[in-house]
Amino acid sequence: MEPKKPPQDFTLRVRRYDPESGEAPYWDEHTIQLEPHRSVLEGLLQAKGRFDGSIGVRCSCKAAICGSCGVRVNGQPGLACHTHLGDALKTAKNGVIDVEPMGNMPVIKDLIVDMDAVHWKKIQRVTPWLLADDENMPEREHIVPKEAMVDVTQTMACIQCGACVSDCLSMEVDPLFIGPAALAKSYRFVGDPRDTQQAERLKDIAEDPHGMYSCTHCFKCIEACPKGVAPMSQIMRLRRRATGDHHIKDRNNGFNHEKAFVKNINKNGLLHENDLLADSFGGKLNPASGLFLAKSLPVITRALLRGKATLKVALLHPHKAPADVKRIFDTIENRDKRNEFNLYISGTDEDNAPNQPEEAPQNGAHAGQEATA
Amino acid sequence: MSKKVAYWPGCVSRGFTPELHGSMAKVAPLLDLELIELDRACCSGAGVIAEHNQELADTLNARTFAMAQQEIRNGADLMMNICSTCQGAHSESQERLDASAEYRAQVNETLKPDGLEYTAGISNKNFLWLLVEEIGxxxxxxxxxxxxxxxxxxxxxxxxxxxxxxxxxxxxxxxxxxxxxxxxxxxxxxxxxxxxxxxxxxxxxxxxxxxxxxxxxxxxxxxxxxxxxxxxxxxxxxxxxxxxxxxxxxxxxxxxxxxxxxxxxxxxxxxxxxxxxxxxxxxxxxxxxxxxxxxxxxxxxxxx
Amino acid sequence: MPSHDVLIIGAGLAGQRAALAAAETGVTVAIMSKVHPVRSHSVAAAGGINAAVSVDDDWRSHAYDTVKGSDFLGDQDAIEVMCSEAPKEVMHLEHIGVTFHRNETGHLDLRAFGGASVKRTAYVADITGQAILHVLYEQLMKHHETVDRYEEWFTTSLILDAEGTCTGCVARHIRTGRMEVFTAKNVILASGGAGQVWKPTTNALICTADGIAQAYRVGVPLMDMEMIQYHPTTLVENGFLITEGARGEGAHLLNKDGERFMEKYAPNKMELASRDVVSRAEQTEINEGRGVGLNGEGIYLDITVVPKKRTLEALREIVNIGKDFAGVDITREPILIRPGQHYIMGGVKTDIDGATPVKGLYAAGEVACVSVHGGNRLGANSLLDTLIFGRRSGEHAAERSKHMAMPVNDDAILKRDEAMISEIINRPKTGRRISEIKDELGTIMNQKLAVYRDEAGMLEAQEVVKRLKEESRSAYIDDRGTVFNQDVLGAIELGYMLDAAECCVLAALERKESRGAQFRTDYPERNDEEWQKHINTTITADDEPAITYSPVTITQWQPEERKY
The missing domain is CATH 3.40.50.11810 (Rossmann fold)
Structure with a gap:
């Protein structure tokens, strides 16, 4: 075990807001003393305990399980209790650790945001409870595959802290977006073999103009999540199930876009943007496609005029996919079952390797220590 | 110090942003960078193919990696791309491929008829990383x-x-x-x-x-x-x-x-x-x- | 003035289960909590929930293990209720969505746990409490039309009418500072334990004995308050919990000689003896100079003997805790642990329906003492306790509501509490800080009311608690606002904690024997003759606790010597 470092001074710059004062938010600095492996939350609690009890921060377990203390530390969303002071100092500007309330939600006071107004409202949006077959409920437990329960445990591991919601870049411009936490919650049921309404759930969030197809793939939520839920990966699985398993043709072009993209690569090997745009709207002759292209026409014309895209590139397909690409498509697309390799469930080879030392001594003594009889 | 890279330009750099591919070609010699273009490689999937079928995306990218590794065996230092999206999609596939020998074997099985095989641990860098980490x-x-x-x-x-x-x-x-x-x-x-x-x-x-x-x-x-x-x-x-x-x-x-x-x-x-x-x-x-x-x-x- | 047939205070597992059970009967229900329900401390329960669901198991075996675990202080009628109803409850949880892990055949997988004679612990990785709590909250969202939720409301007092029947409570809306009288035909306390009285503790910051003190202050006896569980595996670093599931999966405890010392103390069950036994063994090793780490104040928990794949799948959370909070990769090296305060077996005295001696007032979960845990709770029995007695009190309270009229409350208590809060807010900054008093309380309790106790130490603690109680009356706060004034709530919580501490010390001094979690070096033997009974503490007119006794209910298991 590495030796623990002694306590040192850290300066916390806390974003304060007092709704009763009529004043704008301001920054408030406190210097606290703790070991570098202690958390930013412990730092805040020390400042609260010693200097100013009026600092508002929700907190409870201190161990990254209750989900109360979502904040931004140096601009990064996460749990205050899950961020070491030493690490926070590394990303701090001018040696001062900034602590701010989460984003995308209204601030109530200091570091406390209105989770109900945003986060919980969105959770409620996705019918967040199991819809089992109540008529035919088994007397004992449902018999389900072992892997299926481990799989949904990844989304069950969500502690509803809101860190992913805080910095969702789609939500930043589209407050109606259902968002990462709620969509991950939706997968928790869509991925649960006991749920009887999976197709309905998927159709609901596919058809919502602010639903699963409004995720931009920005990975912010994966980065923010302190529990490895990887909301964006769950959203991709929702899409995969919606298009691949349930063939849900949504009005947001999610289905068409995916099919068009895949067809495009299968045909060309490389992405051919013009076809993609047209196909995404149901083909070149589809009225929706025409509308979009008409809107984009000045842009495309301009691109052509600038020599950015040539007519040849725009209309013909200079690239053709090599034969082996087509073969790979055929092989994999024709499998009976779609393969999905989830590291959360499978672990890496390293994870699954036998323990070191390979055979633990009978009495459990570990390397470097004499075993007593 | 000159560098030789197995070069994946991506799709868009040869489609709607040809000036990207063109400028890279012009800049490379000035940086003593030799580009060996992977012209038979295909789209990284940009996350969309992975969204459709993970194994498909991983196999297509393993194919690209295998081609790059052929060039690396012939003297290239590493693989390079000029597209953040390709980098991300590649890294995601590589993470899964490198994590499991079993999964890799399954993917390589699909590549086999064309004599390609991906070996874990390819070094694939975006031009930005290469500038800082390789050229300096x-x-x-x-x-x-x-x-x-x-x-x-x-x-x-x-x-x-x-x-x-x-x-x-x-x-x-x-x-x-x-x-x-x-x-x-x-x-x-x-x-x-x-x-x-x-x-x-x-x-x-x-x-x-x-x-x-x-x-x-x-x-x-x-x-x-x-x-x-x-x-x-x-x-x-x-x-x-x-x-x-x-x-x-x-x-x-x-x-x-x-x-x-x-x-x-x-x-x-x-x-x-x-x-x-x-x-x-x-x-x-x-x-x-x-x-x-x-x-x-x-x-x-x-x-x- | 909101009024409901059943009002539940606290929204952890016991509270939510009570609310759902009551709502099912058609009465009007409200659930109130000082935190959002999913922040409740039940979320931290890791290892699992016990139930004799296996075809090879029998609830009587579970009950016997529990009786033995309690060191024959548990009430056997209550234990029979809990263990016999357990399988049905676990199946209910499975039906509403809990993602219990399965075995290869797709049935519930069961893991080994301390003090259990067979594998009977159902689990969701090592986030079982979280999984159940979140699923219950899903159900509350589903039933939002039948259960009113008052989230982030802080209860300041219970209200009793002239006949001494509970008719509601006064609470403060934390977000606005508004005080309100809540009228109810029946109130169920489900506000958790008192871990913050100790420092360190595995318990969350919200576990401040609120319900225990609120009931005590209106005259309800507190039972078994001396029985404080020290969990065998808490991080030396910061007191965080490492689940018993680790030992359930096969992890070893080692002293500085690399010896699996449990051989000496519990040759049959080894690391899976009951918690009081394992904690005492560890403390003995440490006290006798065979501890490890800085100052030899810890013990090694070696999880590397568990297959790595299994650890990553079934003990994921403690892999993270090791990595994030102790800088240790538990799949590669042992981690430094020691016994740490974890649970209070005692609490508000109730019967098997959760009813307290005060009419209209129920209690369930850690706040309550039924008593199913007696002198020592078995791992994975706490989730079960919350759910079984949560449900039973919900049902019972609902039934009682059907036969009575809605009580009428005036605003006397509301006015009193408003004045109390305004007095705290306006105190001059001359006394001590709340945080200082809380620290001193935690430290003395952890020194003198821990694994080993004696009269001299406890008398010293008693003096300190008395002084701190006095000092708390003039302790000042900084926040003078109304919106999220956490400072003033902290001052009120400190008062709750001091009441609980006072009762704990008094009861522990009173019990002149060693049983379960209470080990007195000055009375090292169990003494069934004199102490096979519950100790109750009840408030007196001069605001101090007085002792009474009540018998232990024995149905089929006579006290015997306890060996693991």
Whole structure:
């Protein structure tokens, strides 16, 4: 075990807001003393305990399980209790650790945001409870595959802290977006073999103009999540199930876009943007496609005029996919079952390797220590 | 020190942003970089193929890696790409492929008929990383012929190259999410700090939630403008599509004038290394790089 | 003035289960909590929930293990209820969505746990409490039309009418500072334990004995308050919990000689003896100089003997805790642990329906003492306790509501509490800080009311608690606002904690024997003759606790010597 470092001074710059004062938010600095492996939350609690009890921060377990203390530390969303002071100092500007309330939600006071107004409202949006077959409920437990329960445990591991919601870049411009936490919650049921309404759930969030197809793939939520839920990966699985398993043709072009993209690569090997745009709207002759292209026409014309895209590139397909690409498509697309390799469930080879030392001594003594009889 | 790379240019650099591929080809010799183009390789899937079928995306990317490894066996140092999105999609596939011998074997089985096999652990770097980690900032600085003095440049990374950190290989030794300012400074330019540098351009949802997509592009361009940037630079051609090609629509979406030129990373490097605006295809942008051209007028003349 | 047939205070497992059970009968229900329900401390329960669901198991075996675990202080009628109803409850949880892990045949997988004679612990990785709590909250969202939720409301007092029947409570809306009288035909306390009285503790910051003190202050006896569980595996670093599931999966405890010392103390069950036994063994090793780490104040928990794949799948959370909070990769090296305060077996005295001696007032979960845990609770029995007695009190309270009229409350208590809060807010900054008093309380309790106790130490603690109680009356706060004034709530919580501490010390001094979690070096033997009985503490007119006794209910298991 590495030796623990002694306590040192850290300066916390806390974003304060007092709704009763009529004043704008301001920054408030406190210097606290703790070991570098202690958390930013412990730092805040020390400042609260010693200097100013009026600092508002929700907190409870201190161990990254209750989900109360979502904040931004140096601009990064996460749990205050899950961020070491030493690490926070590394990303701090001018040696001062900034602590701010989460984003995308209204601030109530200091570091406390209105989770109900945003986060919980969105959770409620996705019918967040199991819809089992109540008529035919088994007397004992449902018999389900072992892997299926481990799989949904990844989304069950969500502690509803809101860190992913805080910095969702789609939500930043589209407050109606259902968002990462709620969509991950939706997968928790869509991925649960006991749920009887999976197709309905998927159709609901596919058809919502602010639903699963409004995720931009920005990975912010994966980065923010302190529990490895990887909301964006769950959203991709929702899409995969919606298009691949349930063939849900949504009005947001999610289905068409995916099919068009895949067809495009299968045909060309490389992405051919013009076809993609047209196909995404149901083909070149589809009225929706025409509308979009008409809107984009000045842009495309301009691109052509600038020599950015040539007519040849725009209309013909200079690239053709090599034969082996087509073969790979055929092989994999024709499998009976779609393969999905989830590291959360499978672990890496390293994870699954036998323990070191390979055979633990009978009495459990570990390397470097004499075993007593 | 010269480098030889197995080079994956991506699709968009040869489609809607040909000036990216072109400028990379022009800049490479100036950096003693030999590009061995992987011309039979195919699209990284940009996350969409993975969304459709993970195994398909991983197999197509393993195919590309296997081709690159053939070149590496023939003397190339590593694989390089010039597209953040390719980098991210590649890294995601590589993470799974490298994690499990069993999964890798299954993927290689599909590649077998064409004599290809992927061996775990390929080194695949975006041009940005290569500049900092392989060529080095000092070496880059020494090659600058025309420092970008007084040019205020806002960095725009593209999501796929900065998140998630562990997959992208960002750690204390490789702070890859801080490289763009280092490169801009090495080229003599001034770095503009603004809210959007690490955010999403919105491109992936341009056909699915057009309004939100354009609002994202417009917001970041506007933030850069407010921070007094002359132009943005990006290592991602897909970001370029939303930030440049779609900029007139983005401006409408956010209801303000933007007029923010967006340069591809090799273009910015090329300018500083002495290439003319025309050589690096600046005339092909939708938003005229006026500020950049004003700055170069006295030296190289205006572009067509 | 909101009024409901059943009002539940606290929204952890017991509270939510009570609310759902009551709502099912058609009465009007409200659930109130000082935190959002999913922040409740039940979320931290890791290892699992016990139930004899296996075909090879029998609830009587579970009940016997529980009786033995309690060191024959548990009430056997209550234990029979809990264990016999357990399988049905676990199946109910499975039906409403809990993602219990399965075995290869797709049935519930069961893991080994301390003090259990067979594998009978159902689990969701090592986030079982979280999984159940979140699923219950899903059900509350589903039934939002039948259960009113008052989230982030802080209870300041219970209200009793002239006949001494509970008719509601006064609470403060934390977000606005508004005080309100809540009228109810029946109130169920489900506000958790008192861990913050100790420092360190595995318990969350919200576990401040609120319900225990609120009931005590209106005259309800507190039972078994001396029985404080020290969990065998808490991080030396910061007191965080490492689940018993680790030992359930096969992890070893080692002293500085690399010896699996449990051989000496519990040769049959080894690391899976009951918690009081394992904690005492560890403390003995440490006290006798065979501890490890800085100052030899810890013990090694070696999880590397568990297959790595299994650890990553079934003990994921403690892999993270090791990595994030102790800098240790538990799949590669042992981790430094020691006994740490974890649970209070005692609490508000109730019967098997959760009813307290005060009419209209129920209690369930850690706040309550039924008593199913007696002198020592078995691992994975706490989740079960919350759910079984949560449900039973919900049902019972609902039934009682059907036969009575809605009581009428005036605002006397409301006015009193408003004045109390305004007095705290306006105190001059001359006394001590709340945080100082809380620290001193935690430290003395952890020194003198821990694994080993004696009279001299406890008398000293008694003096300190008395002084701190006095000092708390003039302790000042900084926040003078109304919106989220956490400072003033902290001052009120400190008062709750001091009441609980006072009762704990008094009861522990009173019990002149060693049983379960109470080990007195001055009375090292169990003494069934004199102490096979519950100790109750009840408030007196001069605001101090007085002792009474009540018998232990024995149905089929006579006390015997306890060996693991």
């Amino acid at each position: 900032l000092e070496a880059l600085k020494s090659k600058v012929k025309r420092p970008l003095t007084d040019l205020k440049v806002g960095p725009f990374y593209g999501c796929y190259i900065v998140r998630p950190k562990s997959r992208i290989g960002i750690d204390d030794e490789h702070p890859r999410d801080t490289y763009l300012p280092l490169v801009i400074e090495a080229l003599g330019g001034t770095v503009i700090d603004y809210a959007g540098s690490h955010k999403c351009c919105g491109f992936p949802i341009i056909t699915m939630n057009t309004e939100a997509s354009l609002a994202q592009a417009g917001r970041h361009l506007g933030d850069a403008k407010d921070a007094d940037a002359d132009c943005l630079v990006t290592p991602c051609p897909l970001c370029h599509l939303n930030l440049d090609l779609q900029q007139p629509l983005a401006a409408k979406a956010v209801g303000r004038k933007l007029d923010m030129p967006v340069l591809h990373l090799p273009q910015l490097v090329g300018l500083a290394l002495g290439l003319s605006p025309k050589e690096i295809g600046l005339q092909r942008h939708v938003v005229k790089p006026t500020s950049v051209i004003d700055w170069t007028t006295s030296v190289v003349g205006s572009v067509g």
